[in-house]
Amino acid sequence: MKQKFFSKEEFNEVGHGGIEQYGAMSYKPGFAINPLKFLLGIANAAKNAGVKIFQKSKVIKIEKSKGKFIIISNGSIIKANKVVMATNGFYKDDIFPKLNNMILPVISNIIITRPLTTEEIKSHNFITNNPVLNIRNLLFYYRLLKDNRFLFGARGDLVGSEKSSLEKSKNMELQMKKVFPNWNNVNIDFHWRGLIAITTKFSPSIGKIEDDEIYYSFGYQANGVNTAPWSGNELAKLIVSNSKNLNISKLYKGLPSKFPFPKLRLFYLKLVLAYYKYMDKN
Numbered sequence: 001m002k003q004k005f006f007s008k009e010e011f012n013e014v015g016h017g018g019i020e021q022y023g024a025m026s027y028k029p030g031f032a033i034n035p036l037k038f039l040l041g042i043a044n045a046a047k048n049a050g051v052k053i054f055q056k057s058k059v060i061k062i063e064k065s066k067g068k069f070i071i072i073s074n075g076s077i078i079k080a081n082k083v084v085m086a087t088n089g090f091y092k093d094d095i096f097p098k099l100n101n102m103i104l105p106v107i108s109n110i111i112i113t114r115p116l117t118t119e120e121i122k123s124h125n126f127i128t129n130n131p132v133l134n135i136r137n138l139l140f141y142y143r144l145l146k147d148n149r150f151l152f153g154a155r156g157d158l159v160g161s162e163k164s165s166l167e168k169s170k171n172m173e174l175q176m177k178k179v180f181p182n183w184n185n186v187n188i189d190f191h192w193r194g195l196i197a198i199t200t201k202f203s204p205s206i207g208k209i210e211d212d213e214i215y216y217s218f219g220y221q222a223n224g225v226n227t228a229p230w231s232g233n234e235l236a237k238l239i240v241s242n243s244k245n246l247n248i249s250k251l252y253k254g255l256p257s258k259f260p261f262p263k264l265r266l267f268y269l270k271l272v273l274a275y276y277k278y279m280d281k282n
């Protein structure tokens with residue numbers, strides 16, 4: 001990893017300005033991608049290799065009969081010798097009881113502005129198209145897209161309804177405009193959100209459930225765009241080769257411990273967020 005440090009003035013020349021710019025650190029490798037294009041590329045490669053992909057097939061239950069998995073989805077039943085849990089933050093406890101109480105799903109939220117004019121971009125010296133993270137505990141992540149729209153992301157709301165998502169997006173718009181005040185009159189064209197998976201291990205968990213043909217890969221702690229496909233590749237080697245070992249860091253191998261008193265997961269999250277919010281203000 002190659003790092004480079006920039007003073008406030010230096011970063012103003014190559015990165016951006018704004019109210020909360022105090023200097024920066026960059027590291028390689030690292031660059032932005034369009035995750036949807038990436039996903040469609042992987043799906044196409046899988047299809048070309050003969051994989052059948054079924055969309056809109058939510059798995060409701062998995063049972064076992066005569067050594068085979070009976071996978072019940074809305075509308076169809078599939079029989080399989082092996083199954084992989086790869087639903088990350090969207091995992092709902094009880095589909096695989098041995099994986100229960102290990103994931104804290106957290107909402108991450110994104111807003112996107114209308115395309116900025118050249119003047120508006122210049123007004124904050126926004127030069128880089130690289131993704132930027134600030135160093136708040138509850139950090140903002142942002143980047144200038146190729147069509148000059150500005151993408152701004154932060155932790156999402158705690159409710160998960162359409163209303164709470166809209167409120168959170170409005171709130172994030174205020175936060176964004178506080179950091180980049182010259183964009184006060186810029187409208188937000190899009191907002192969306194999704195779930196990321198936090199675990200007690202704070203690192204991905206990849207492996208196989210002992211004495212069963214259930215494989216898993218989850219817990220990317222909000223950094224799964226590159227890690228999830230890499231994990232999938234490593235897991236595939238384990239599944240296809242029937243080898244007992246994954247040739248990966250010990251940190252990633254095996255399951256995380258369960259959350260203590262798992263029903264309190266949302267409460268724990270609220271406590272941590274309140275603490276971080278307080279720290280970020282001071």
Ligand SMILES: Cc1cc2nc3c(=O)[nH]c(=O)nc-3n(C[C@H](O)[C@H](O)[C@H](O)COP(=O)(O)OP(=O)(O)OC[C@H]3O[C@@H](n4cnc5c(N)ncnc54)[C@H](O)[C@@H]3O)c2cc1C
Pocket residue numbers: 057058059060086087088089090091092107108109110141153192193194195196217218220221222223224225226227228
């Ligand atoms: C707003 C936001 C911004 C993010 N930004 C970044 C970023 O900048 N960089 C980064 O590295 N990561 C980022 N992440 C995290 C990243 O998106 C995830 O880590 C990554 O998508 C995990 O990939 P995955 O394939 O394991 O799971 P997911 O992409 O979450 O996909 C899981 C899939 O499982 C499906 N599923 C769930 N339950 C069932 C079921 N019962 N039956 C059938 N299907 C089911 C879901 O519909 C979903 O399609 C962000 C996440 C969000 C929400």
